[in-house]
Amino acid sequence: MNKESNIYTVLFAASMVIVVGSILAYLASALSAKIKENERFEKQQNILYAMGVNQNEDEGSVNFVPTDKVEQEFSSFITEQLVIEGDKITEDDQAYLINIKKELDLIKDGKTPKLPVFIGEKDGETFYIVPMYGKGLWDAIWGFMALDKNMTVQGVYFDHKAETPGLGANIKQRYFMDDFKGETILNGSQYTGIKVAKGNNDPVNNIKDDNEVDALAGATITGNGVSAMISKTVRLYKDYFESLRNKE
């Protein structure tokens, strides 16, 4: 057959698509269970990390609870998983599987989202852990934030899909995440969020009530993304925390 003929070209292209397509489809379905399990463990690890259950050794390390123990630790530290849907609050032990991105999209369509809260107990303290989701420079950024009743940050975990290594990707470094500890989301009773600020003259972050943490050099847009993410997603939980405080 003439290799340069149109028929050959079309046949070649068609069979290539079928072969490559079936290889990829087979692979995706064969591995999907394993990949899903990895993602589930990762979510549990991230939630536990935010409330301070991790295996960090020295100053710079970010070490999660190992995957073979994470399910057990998750059920022992996380005492309640709640889903807030409008005014309705229900308990759901699968709440950590809620895809927060989809729920945030619902808000855009004017619908009521299902917002998960994880309540953790550690050393007699209660943590309320909420998910976050937003945009960095290249792609999605997300994370979890552990708060107390007064919306003071007890710990955070950030992650990203494709921020620049060495710049925006440093949002998941200890020195950035640890800066959030002790910062307040509220200013008085006003919701302010936490701003990732350049030149706030506080590089070691000693001032905790300024609603600001020091920015990363060279990662302005990722930093702004983090500020926006906190301001947008954590705000959705404002009423829930208010009701917690009013209960007493």
Added chain:
Amino acid sequence: MAILTKKDTKLILDPLADNNPITIQVLGICSALAITAELKASIVMALSVLFVLGLGNVVISLMRNIIPSKIRIIVQLVVVAALVIIVDQVLKAFAYELSKTLAVFVGLIITNCIIMGRFEAFALGNGVWRSFLDGIGNAAGYGIILIIVGFFRELLGSGTLLGIPVLGNPIDKTGLYAIGYENNGFMLLSPMALIVVGILIWVQRSRNKTLIEEN
């Protein structure tokens, strides 16, 4: 040597220096600028390209006699993309942590000009074994430059290497910082990678005058 003839060795060694894909052919610059702010990322990228280019060259070389020339670029793209996706999926299932580090590179590998360049210039016209060696050689030549650039950018920009502080602590002012040294934040930005690559080209050309074009 029995396995590697003189020609074969040349296939591997040439791209390391006198025919380097980055400093001589100026291919693959985009990824060299984008991800060299850290040494670790440079090493990971170098290894990924080594794998994809070695394997891709073999696949293309195997198919070289049946690929219609009209759509050869598309075929090449499909091969790279499929390889990268397969690697990505397998890592996600069996080495989840590693796959997260690599996620950012997936797009950059598919669009890396060196890969398309070697498919087009070499694998389409040469045997499997020689194509494999050419792929390994070129990826190594690319990787060396990436690692050199990553080394200087991380050292001068953050004062660390592979994430470990080597010049002291800039906040507590220990080590070099005690005598007034400061990290150069500029080194973390992409334009400085271009300047580092430029300096490498300059050094290479002044050591080997035959590389200088006449005009």
